[in-house]
Amino acid sequence: MxxxxxxxxxxxxxxxxxxxxxxxxxxxxxxxxxxxxIFDPIYKGSEAEKKVAFACNVVWGNEYLPDMLSEFKKNNIRITFFIGGDWADKNKELLMRIHADNHEIGNHGYNHLKHTQISEEKNREEIIKTEEVINNIIGVKTELFAPPYGDVNKKVAQIAESLGYKVIMWSIDTIDWNTKDYTKILERVNKKIHNGAIILMHPTESTVKALPIMISNLMNNDYNIVPVSEVLENNN
Structure with missing residues (x-):
């Protein structure tokens, strides 16, 4: 051996x-x-169910918000309002009304800046300051962040996510801020509608005119209109 x-x-x-x-x-x-x-913004929700979400960015358009809120209440609809911090500071009563109607509140930055063009420190400041302002007014901590102008890159998404946020974009843009013809809004939505859609809108005159027909069309096609967080449930 x-x-x-x-x-x-x-x-x-x-x-x-x-x-x-x-x-x-x-x-x-x-x-x-x-x-x-991967730090990815979210453009749509789960396609498993016939749910769609309205995402309304608010930094102006005060005169149109009451009519929009009335239309949502009439149809028993909850949506997500992404609130600018500076707007919230100047329009506390309107924000409180939105919250009282049980709508979801998201963060839209404080000064409506292009977040890819500002420093990491300024990015954090814009989000955190807005979060604090909203929380002080209605006692809600925001968890969804919609970058102003849809201006986002990996770094912006990473910063927001490090603060505990989901970064929300959209799959259907009504481009309501750029048209007085409400039928164009309806055409855009009807053409692109799909399960899990996140439909971007703003408080404008054309949006107010389009909403009753848009809501009716969606409901008649068996779509359930929900806040953004709900359309993200079971999202892969």
């Missing part, structure tokens, strides 16, 4: 090599996870 004698130095060397390999593998694995983590 042959007896193989392994020197102590050889054993120690082998152990050291294995130890170094394990350390290298550990750090490479961590780097890989961080490198490939």
């Amino acid at each position: 042959r007896i193989i004698i392994i020197k102590r130095k050889t054993i120690l060397f082998a152990v050291l090599v294995l130890f170094l390999i394990s350390i290298i593998f550990f750090f490479l694995s961590r780097k890989s996870v961080n490198t490939f983590k």
Whole structure:
């Protein structure tokens, strides 16, 4: 029988090599996870059910909000209002009315800036300041962030997510701010409607005119209109 004698130095060397390999593998694995983590905005919800969400960005248009709120209440609809912090500071009563009607409140930044063009520190300030203003007025902590102008990149998304937010975009844009012809809004929605749609709108005269028909069309096609957070349920 042959007896193989392994020197102590050889054993120690082998152990050291294995130890170094394990350390290298550990750090490479961590780097890989961080490198490939994706910070993605959300453009639509789950397509499993016939649900759609209205997302209304509010930094102006006060004169149209009461009519919009009345239409939503008449149809027993809850939507998501993304509120600008500066607007909230100046329009506390309107924000309280939106909240009293049980609508979901999201964060739209304080000064309506293009977030890809400002510093990381300013990004955080815009979101946190708005969160604090809204919370002070209605006692709600916002959890959804809609970047002004839809201006977003990986860095902006990463900053918002680090603050506990989901970054919300849209799959259907009514472009209501750029038309006085409400039928164009209806055409855009009817053409692109799908399960899980997030429909972007603003408080405008054309939106007020389009809403009754839009809501009726959606309901007649068995769509359930819900807040953004609800359309995201079971989202993959």
